[in-house]
Structure formats: structure tokens, C-alpha cells
Amino acid sequence: MSIGEAATSLALLTGCVFVLLAALGLWRFDDLYSRIHAATKAITLGVLLVIVAAALRMTHLDDTLKLILAAIFQLLTAPVSGHMLGRAAYWVGTPLSPHTVVDQLGPGADDGEM
Amino acid sequence: MEIVAVICHTMLALSALLYVARVAFGPSLADRVIALDCLLITGVVAIGVEATRTRSGTYLDVLLVVALVAFIGTTAVARFIERQSQP
Numbered sequence: 001m002s003i004g005e006a007a008t009s010l011a012l013l014t015g016c017v018f019v020l021l022a023a024l025g026l027w028r029f030d031d032l033y034s035r036i037h038a039a040t041k042a043i044t045l046g047v048l049l050v051i052v053a054a055a056l057r058m059t060h061l062d063d064t065l066k067l068i069l070a071a072i073f074q075l076l077t078a079p080v081s082g083h084m085l086g087r088a089a090y091w092v093g094t095p096l097s098p099h100t101v102v103d104q105l106g107p108g109a110d111d112g113e114m
Numbered sequence: 115m116e117i118v119a120v121i122c123h124t125m126l127a128l129s130a131l132l133y134v135a136r137v138a139f140g141p142s143l144a145d146r147v148i149a150l151d152c153l154l155i156t157g158v159v160a161i162g163v164e165a166t167r168t169r170s171g172t173y174l175d176v177l178l179v180v181a182l183v184a185f186i187g188t189t190a191v192a193r194f195i196e197r198q199s200q201p
Contacts, residue, residue, distance in 0.1 A: 009118040012166060016122040019159055023129030026136050026152060032144055035136075039152050047155060050162040063171030070158075070178050077185040081151065084189055088196035089144040 008053045015049030018042050031097035032089055040082035047074050119167040123160065130156050147191045154184035 001009075025038025048071055055067040096103060133156065136149040161177045 005115060008166060009115065012118055012122050012163060015159065016125040016163070019156060020125045020129045022152060023132035023156075026149060027132045032142060032148075035145065036148055039148055043152055043155050047159055047162075050159050050166070054162045054166045057166050057169050058171055059169060060171060063165075063174055066171065066174045066178060067162075070174075070181055073178070073181055073185075074155075077181075081185055081188040081192070082148075084192040085144050085148055085195075088192045088199075089142065091199045092144075092195055093199070094142050094144060 004056060008056050011049045011053035011056070015046040015053065018046035018049065022046065031100075032094050033086055034097065036082050036086050040078050044074060044078045047071075115167060119163055122163045126156055126160050126163070143191075143195060147188060147195075151184050151188045154180055154187075158184075 019042075022039050022042035025042060026035050029035045029038055051067050051071045051074075055064045055071075058064045058067065090105065130153060133149045133153040137146050137153070140146040140149060158177050158181050161173050161180070165171060165173060165177070
């Protein structure tokens with residue numbers, strides 16, 4: 001096994017482990033907001049690692065450019081969609097976890113004082 | 115490389131199972147939407163693993179389009195949920 005193949009295998013395995021961790025977080029957390037937090041961040045890292053592994057193995061330059069485009073697109077869109085979904089769910093009134101310490105948008109919250 | 119691809123696809127199948135369970139049991143609409151978004155991105159990762167295994171870029175266009183559809187769909191449903199709250 002050459003060193004490029006070893007690096008590709010390591011990146012692939014790490015990326016898939018991160019996708020599995022995102023799935024575990026989405027299944028185990030008890031709150032919509034912590035679920036969004038677990039899912040968007042971990043799955044972005046997994047996608048980036050797998051895309052880097054694929055870009056290392058491609059033989060043509062245009063395939064590598066397509067993969068770099070996909071990576072930039074994922075980095076731009078994942079925070080936007082997570083933020084929009086969380087904001088919409090908060091305004092609809094999705095309940096927070098009972099372990100929540102402070103809700104800075106809530107009715108009883110002072111501005112800045114904790 | 116074949117063994118690594120098999121291990122990766124097994125992990126992706128496990129995580130897709132957990133996402134489908136969240137879609138089925140999710141208490142609110144936003145839970146289901148974020149689980150479906152992650153399910154599509156798991157498909158993107160599976161296409162990436164296949165492209166790495168075969169060293170061919172045939173399905174990379176599908177990868178880009180699926181990532182685009184995941185973003186557009188999540189954003190559209192988020193706007194729909196937000197509009198529900200202010201009639």
C-alpha cells in the first residue's frame with residue numbers, strides 16, 4: 001500500500017466516523033437545537049474529509065476541481081441551513097430541553113445579566 | 115482499498131438507519147427536516163466513497179446536484195415553518 005493510498009484510507013475512515021457520530025448525536029440528544037448543532041457541524045467535517053480523500057485519488061484535474069467546488073459549497077450552505085431552521089423552529093415555539101440554563105431570547109431574560 | 119470501502123459503507127448504512135429512525139420518531143417538523151437533510155448528505159458521502167474506490171469521476175455531477183437539492187429543500191421548508199408562525 002503506497003503512502004497516498006494510506007492517507008486516502010485514513011481520511012475516508014475518519015470522515016465516515018464523523019458521519020456516524022453526527023447520526024448518533026441526532027438520535028441521542030433531547031432537544032431540537034442540540035440536534036441541529038450535532039448534525040450540521042459533525043456532518044460538514046465528515047463530508048470535507050471524504051471529499052479531500054476523493055480529490056487525492058482522482059486522475060483528471062476537472063474531477064478534482066468539481067470536488068473542491070462541492071467542498072466550498074458545503075462549507076457555505078451547512079451553517080446557513082442550520083441557522084434558518086433553528087430560527088424558524090424557535091419562532092414557532094419548539095420547546096427547549098429541560099436542562100437549558102439560560103434562554104436569552106425568552107421572556108424572563110435580562111439583557112446580558114446572567 | 116476495497117476493505118476500507120466496505121467498512122465505510124457499513125458505517126454510512128448505520129448512520130442512515132439512525133437518520134431514518136429520527137425521521138420516523140421526530141417530535142417536530144424541524145427534526146424531520148434536519149434528519150432528511152443529513153440523509154441526503156449521507157448519500158453525498160456515499161457517492162464520494164464510491165468515487166474514491168473506483169477512481170472515476172462519473173458520479174461527481176450527481177454529488178454536486180444532491181448537495182444543492184439538500185440545501186434548497188432545507189431552506190424552503192425553514193421559510194415555510196417561519197411563515198406559519200406569523201399569519
